[in-house]
Amino acid sequence: MVFPSYSKQELTLEVKLIRLKLIRQQIRFTENSMKRTSILSPYVTSS
DSSP: OOOTTOOHHHHHHHHHHHHHHHHHHHHHHHHHHHHHHHHHOHHHHHO
């Protein structure tokens, strides 16, 4: 495939940005699930 309006650097930047967004979403999801488990079972997190 050819992208006339993009240079290679710009394309890699786009990919990196998308990866960053996905990683942030995953981190947020894991944080939320951890909060949920800590609310449900505080004894598990304290030990």
